[in-house]
């Protein structure tokens with residue numbers, strides 16, 4: 017099976033927010049709406065042993081998506097061919113159940129369009145054989161995109177060699193996005 | 199840009215949960231009495247059915263108007279098993295049909311059916327939130343129990359208001375006394391459930407403890423203490439113990455309704471989720 021996802025190396029993120037900005041520009045997102053964000057973790061610890069790092073967040077493309085089972089319109093589903101969790105804009109009724117149910121706060125409601133959107137790993141760019149825009153613009157090289165089921169992909173190698181971890185696993189969503197710990 | 203609709207669920211959804219609960223509780227309690235009395239309460243039960251249909255209608259309108267695409271509402275009905283929201287929409291429709299059936303034909307089948315669908319409707323408003331694992335404060339079977347208790351308590355409150363406002367309502371003194379006794383028990387039960395609920399949540403997952411904090415001391419504290427605990431439960435309890443006169447009954451019924459709304463509003467708003475590293479707490483609020 018193919019499961020497209022991001023692997024994010026927290027040691028390489030320099031907190032420049034280029035991914036957030038390029039995502040907003042590429043998808044023309046309205047004010048206050050994000051499909052990708054970078055949180056600042058810290059500063060913590062005591063001098064000279066302090067730390068500060070960035071935590072980029074977007075939809076985790078879950079294997080058991082909490083957003084899908086609450087959708088009353090069957091407008092969102094995990095795509096079997098790519099593993100990407102998609103929203104069908106023409107089916108969405110804009111109830112925001114999925115926004116409430118997603119444990120990662122990954123979805124955003126577009127007030128003008130009346131429907132909900134999120135990161136789908138840039139399908140329009142993938143069609144052209146390109147990487148998602150955030151991966152291309154990442155200055156620190158922290159974001160790697162690929163098929164986490166393909167042993168020849170860089171993403172697969174990083175997940176396994178660097179022991180990438182997943183977040184909020186106890187909620188049972190089985191996220192595909194994973195992180196190399198800082 | 200001023201947001202017309204919240205990014206998540208706001209006061210409209212709280213009102214919907216409240217109105218569906220009141221409608222279910224009002225018809226449910228009278229239909230049960232009518233069933234037990236062998237159909238002697240047909241008149242007040244019918245009037246209550248009309249009122250419940252109105253309340254549930256307003257609630258449904260609120261729910262539909264809250265959608266980003268209200269005209270696509272049919273998709274919710276066409277995918278009945280897709281989610282709790284769709285199941286609930288159908289439960290509401292069946293409940294409304296049962297009430298119409300009662301209005302048309304009366305009789306034990308429709309009154310008993312009304313009781314069943316009233317419980318299902320009130321329970322569903324709790325299950326809708328209760329199935330959401332990401333928000334541990336809601337994720338408990340005790341939430342539907344609490345909402346059902348409040349639904350019947352607020353439902354009886356509405357019946358009491360009707361009985362004192364409508365001369366033709368025709369609820370006999372004995373039945374109305376029985377209902378206020380039941381409401382008294384429900385208020386005590388609700389206080390106990392809320393106390394237990396918050397104690398358990400306070401000792402479970404971190405987001406749930408944050409929710410309890412929000413209710414007791416945080417953003418929702420005024421509505422929680424003032425609207426729900428004090429106005430909605432403690433004062434009606436004291437009033438009911440002090441006297442059973444018409445005016446006190448009426449006053450305490452109105453307070454119970456304020457409490458019922460405050461319950462839905464604060465419990466909805468307090469459902470926070472877990473935070474990712476570095477995520478600001480406000481991001482997890484509804």
Ligand code: SF4
Nearest residue numbers: 075076078082083118
């Ligand atoms: S991160 Fe949220 S929106 Fe994305 S698939 Fe998982 S539950 Fe759905």
Ligand code: SF4
Nearest residue numbers: 087108109111112114
């Ligand atoms: S907002 Fe759209 S995608 Fe999300 S649950 Fe509602 S109908 Fe489904």
